[in-house]
Amino acid sequence: MALLALLAGQIAAFTAPPDRVQGQVQRIMYVHVPSAWAMYLTVIVVGVSSLLYLITRQWRWDLIAHAAGELAVVLCGLALVTGGIWGKPTWGTWWTWDARLTSTALMFIIFAGYLLLRSFVEDPGRRARLAAVVGIIGLADVPIIHLSVYWWRTLHQAPSVLRPPVVLRTQGPAIEDPRMLAALLINVAAFTLLYFFFLIHRVRLGQLQGELEAPKPEMAPLAAGAVHVEGGAG
Amino acid sequence: MTHTVYIVAAYGIAFGVLVGYYLSLIQRTAEAKKDLAARRRDA
Numbered sequence: 152m153a154l155l156a157l158l159a160g161q162i163a164a165f166t167a168p169p170d171r172v173q174g175q176v177q178r179i180m181y182v183h184v185p186s187a188w189a190m191y192l193t194v195i196v197v198g199v200s201s202l203l204y205l206i207t208r209q210w211r212w213d214l215i216a217h218a219a220g221e222l223a224v225v226l227c228g229l230a231l232v233t234g235g236i237w238g239k240p241t242w243g244t245w246w247t248w249d250a251r252l253t254s255t256a257l258m259f260i261i262f263a264g265y266l267l268l269r270s271f272v273e274d275p276g277r278r279a280r281l282a283a284v285v286g287i288i289g290l291a292d293v294p295i296i297h298l299s300v301y302w303w304r305t306l307h308q309a310p311s312v313l314r315p316p317v318v319l320r321t322q323g324p325a326i327e328d329p330r331m332l333a334a335l336l337i338n339v340a341a342f343t344l345l346y347f348f349f350l351i352h353r354v355r356l357g358q359l360q361g362e363l364e365a366p367k368p369e370m371a372p373l374a375a376g377a378v379h380v381e382g383g384a385g
Numbered sequence: 386m387t388h389t390v391y392i393v394a395a396y397g398i399a400f401g402v403l404v405g406y407y408l409s410l411i412q413r414t415a416e417a418k419k420d421l422a423a424r425r426r427d428a
Contacts, residue, residue, distance in 0.1 A: 175389070179396075186399065225402065236394050236395040349407070
């Protein structure tokens with residue numbers, strides 16, 4: 152289903168009219184914006200799962216947070232790279248220390264650190280607890296990234312779809328052509344489906360790895376509702 | 386012409402990374418299943 156949506160998205164992206172100002176290169180938007188959207192989504196999943204882990208101490212939340220954290224690095228990297236490729240022909244530079252770009256780069260660093268932290272700390276309880284704190288810090292960066300274009304004078308344009316209500320009322324929709332908007336929304340939906348497909352697969356992998364880490368099969372940390380015991384393996 | 390290069394690069398990298406990530410998931414899952422099966426056999 153995700154593949155079909157992705158295929159439909161690409162057909163829509165390449166049949167939509169080119170931008171009046173940017174021309175054909177604007178088509179990069181159909182892969183850049185969905186990547187950034189999926190990045191927001193996965194960071195929200197990390198943050199909420201981390202918070203739920205800290206409250207309930209159930210392994211399943213740590214497992215989901217870890218899976219989503221790995222995807223955060225992939226999707227954030229993708230948003231940064233596709234943004235840089237789009238920036239060169241439109242802004243004349245691959246990179247600039249713009250508030251939106253810098254806060255997104257910070258997000259990438261936070262989640263790269265998140266994965267490093269998980270690989271360095273051996274005690275599962277400590278690892279999950281520390282990672283949850285970093286995951287919540289990462290979540291706090293989402294509104295900063297999204298609203299940075301309003302808070303600071305930036306080169307990056309304002310959001311095309313998810314505009315704050317006050318801006319929407321004063322400026323109207325960012326994309327006027329309905330074919331361009333439809334192509335963008337189809338790609339956003341396709342990336343959302345693909346994201347959940349990857350997340351489910353990554354959680355399954357985490358379950359298998361958890362079973363390998365557990366000293367005894369009955370102590371596997373992934374049994375539904377398993378509650379973590381501090382300092383133990385699950 | 387120049388813009389085509391940017392479009393191809395952006396789409397190529399994006400879909401390359403997504404396919405690569407999926408392949409890495411398949412490979413890591415297969416390895417974990419193999420290790421788990423070996424562990425159960427040894428137990």
